[in-house]
Amino acid sequence: MHFELLDVRIAYLVELETWLISGLFMHRASPTGGYLASWVHASARSGHMIVQADMDLREALYTTRAMRRITGEPISVEIQARILDAAVRAPTAGNTQTWRFMLVDDPNKKARLGEIYRECMDTFGRAHYGARTAAAEANPKDPANQRHLRIMRSSDWLAENFDKYLLLFAFGTDDLYSLLPALWSAQLAARGEGVGSTLTRMLTARSNAVFEVLGVPADEGWQMAACVAFGWPTGRWGRAERVAVEEVSYQDSWGNPLGFSVNGPLWP
Numbered sequence: 001m002h003f004e005l006l007d008v009r010i011a012y013l014v015e016l017e018t019w020l021i022s023g024l025f026m027h028r029a030s031p032t033g034g035y036l037a038s039w040v041h042a043s044a045r046s047g048h049m050i051v052q053a054d055m056d057l058r059e060a061l062y063t064t065r066a067m068r069r070i071t072g073e074p075i076s077v078e079i080q081a082r083i084l085d086a087a088v089r090a091p092t093a094g095n096t097q098t099w100r101f102m103l104v105d106d107p108n109k110k111a112r113l114g115e116i117y118r119e120c121m122d123t124f125g126r127a128h129y130g131a132r133t134a135a136a137e138a139n140p141k142d143p144a145n146q147r148h149l150r151i152m153r154s155s156d157w158l159a160e161n162f163d164k165y166l167l168l169f170a171f172g173t174d175d176l177y178s179l180l181p182a183l184w185s186a187q188l189a190a191r192g193e194g195v196g197s198t199l200t201r202m203l204t205a206r207s208n209a210v211f212e213v214l215g216v217p218a219d220e221g222w223q224m225a226a227c228v229a230f231g232w233p234t235g236r237w238g239r240a241e242r243v244a245v246e247e248v249s250y251q252d253s254w255g256n257p258l259g260f261s262v263n264g265p266l267w268p
């Protein structure tokens, strides 16, 4: 991140020493040097002030990825507000905005949701990934298998620590596709604050139980689109590595290669 890309506006400032000192010492490295971003999050985390930092859009796009290992420290209401306010800017088909969002930070509810999440993992997650995981364990030296096993370990961590996250549930009626851009905007907004996130649809396998915990009316047609778990990451932000554009993109006809080279990744 370059300093000139940041437009830092201090809306108000209380307890100057606290945020300045915590900010200076809470630097976490990012591939492009996240000093100022860390300084901003450390400040915002204290909840004593509002700081707005505009992260380079491409840094946010390239480094927003599943961050499951978290500290469990609280996320200030100012940050929660900015995450939600970004989410509701997202498009919906026909601009109907037929959606409801619910932040869940109540320890008892999160403990119960964690139990339900683990039940879903045991029943559906392991059924879905069981064979792939067994094959990976049989040949752990293969880099693709190592990647798979890393994701599985990280997913297990999320399941075991589900009550540590701030949870955001998104509900819609017939058009659940319209919820996903909003949740991705929420994840990007969180990234801008230094907050990690992971999207999961696992709980939709037991939505009745989840609806009961959250008091969602059963007779109004609401369905759960997904849940995003937010927290302060313990690990480093890194660029999401993906299969190259050329390998998954066509032009004009199925199977027809692009007429240009991307030679990505194009950031940093």
Ligand SMILES: Cc1cc2nc3c(=O)[nH]c(=O)nc-3n(C[C@H](O)[C@H](O)[C@H](O)COP(=O)(O)O)c2cc1C
Pocket (backbone or CB within 6 Å): 064, 065, 066, 067, 068, 151, 154, 155, 158, 198, 199, 200, 201, 202, 240, 241
């Ligand atoms: C629709 C969807 C469902 C997902 N479900 C889960 C999930 O149930 N549990 C989980 O830990 N991660 C889940 N993820 C996160 C992905 O596993 C993760 O984004 C992917 O492995 C790529 O890893 P990266 O973002 O760290 O690069 C989900 C992501 C999407 C888009």
